[in-house]
Amino acid sequence: MIQGSGRCHYHPERAGLGVCVECRRVICRECTTQFEGINRCASCLAQRLEALEGPGERREWTVANVVLALVSMAFVWGSVHVVAGWVAS
Template sequence: MIQGSGRCHYHPERAGLGVCVECRRVICRECTTQFEGINRCAACLAGRLKTLEGPGERKEWTVGNAVLAVLGMGVVWAGLLLLATGMS
């Protein structure tokens, strides 16, 4: 499809209704979705929604996480030990 032809980028047989504000492609009525008051195509809307969801839940411990947890416990233990020896 030629950019600016007035035909839907995803459905070249259909007339374009508007332009997606993110990718600037011409889109038809069925491809247009308003989100946050702005017209977006399905691909850009999916990307926007994924961004809004944020990072996924972390379910597994990695070696790095385990090392940081052990180091953190060591720092807390050392701090408590210093407080206990400083008090006596």
């Protein structure tokens, strides 16, 4: 893109220098950040870095998770007793 042919999406008073490869918005020199050899705006760069970091922290236990865990333990406990009854017969 030729400098001056567009205005920066984030700074309309500044001339655009390039285009973000992710969102395709015109960005100025201050907004352009190269990551992995590709120009990205700050918003897209933050999203890219977040994706590279992987999943976030594990969430706290909810009531549904506790109920599911208790039902699962009861099922396993019952299954063990059924199998023990078959083996004892």
